Amino acid sequence: MPQLELDWISISRPTADIEHPARRRTIEERFEAFDRANPEVFVEMLRLARARLARNEGRISIKAIYEELRASLEVIRDSGSSEALRGPYKLNNSYTASFARKLIEHEPALRGVIELRKRTAP
Numbered sequence: 045m046p047q048l049e050l051d052w053i054s055i056s057r058p059t060a061d062i063e064h065p066a067r068r069r070t071i072e073e074r075f076e077a078f079d080r081a082n083p084e085v086f087v088e089m090l091r092l093a094r095a096r097l098a099r100n101e102g103r104i105s106i107k108a109i110y111e112e113l114r115a116s117l118e119v120i121r122d123s124g125s126s127e128a129l130r131g132p133y134k135l136n137n138s139y140t141a142s143f144a145r146k147l148i149e150h151e152p153a154l155r156g157v158i159e160l161r162k163r164t165a166p
Contacts, residue, residue: 110135110140
């Protein structure tokens, strides 16, 4: 029975895709892309944060603002309103820390009101 000859060069060398797989974007890179594509989301978050600040709520939870924004997006979507926020937004929970930092950067009065934790991810 003849023995099958293999081309060892072609099967032993990984392809370029395997040698250099595409690097997965960091959370911050994905946040920045989302933020650039949807600047109105940040504008609405800033409005909600300023409203809470004006009510002297003390500590402001970025998660509470995020959930309030999600609820308002649903209302706007369901009403067929022509307001700016009407897209099919999906708010990724991984972006809350980045939004919190951006809010504080744009509204210094939020420093110490919105709690920030030390980052552990790159």
